[in-house]
Amino acid sequence: MSIARFWRETPQRYNLGGSRCSVCQHVYFPPRTVCPSCTNHRASIGKMVPFQLSGDGEVTSFTVVHDAAEGFEMQVPYVLALVKTVEGPTLTGQVVDVDPSQVTIGLKVRATFRKLREEGKAGVIHYGYKFAPRTDDRSAAERSRSRAGTFGKSASEPASA
Numbered sequence: 001m002s003i004a005r006f007w008r009e010t011p012q013r014y015n016l017g018g019s020r021c022s023v024c025q026h027v028y029f030p031p032r033t034v035c036p037s038c039t040n041h042r043a044s045i046g047k048m049v050p051f052q053l054s055g056d057g058e059v060t061s062f063t064v065v066h067d068a069a070e071g072f073e074m075q076v077p078y079v080l081a082l083v084k085t086v087e088g089p090t091l092t093g094q095v096v097d098v099d100p101s102q103v104t105i106g107l108k109v110r111a112t113f114r115k116l117r118e119e120g121k122a123g124v125i126h127y128g129y130k131f132a133p134r135t136d137d138r139s140a141a142e143r144s145r146s147r148a149g150t151f152g153k154s155a156s157e158p159a160s161a
């Protein structure tokens, strides 16, 4: 799959705009129009509301890429990770601003907007999110979230980054 096309065709990915089921509070990214988590799927129709992901999460799986795809030659080795967001959805993205050897499962990261790749000599530049280690202290929010569990609490997460 062409990553560039992938981004172009899904503009909501630029700003991490997902959706949330107002019946069961499950959060989805990319946004969905029907909630697969609701026992009665039809109950969620028309109840899916826009939801802004904070971009905060932690690495749940990662791989160090040494053979770059076209357009990524300047970036190897780089880390491609699965990041479970605090709101629930898992995102895939590159982890930057850290040596690949320092990336671990459980690393707290935050989405940051970066140049993804440059397309040929025409210099078409694609932007999207990458993940960088979190440096500020969000531990209070983290502890609160741990007590409350994954669902429900997400409603009170900041709606914008």
Ligand SMILES: [Zn+2]
Residues within 6 Å of the ligand: 021, 022, 023, 024, 025, 026, 035, 036, 037, 038, 044
């Ligand atoms: Zn639901």
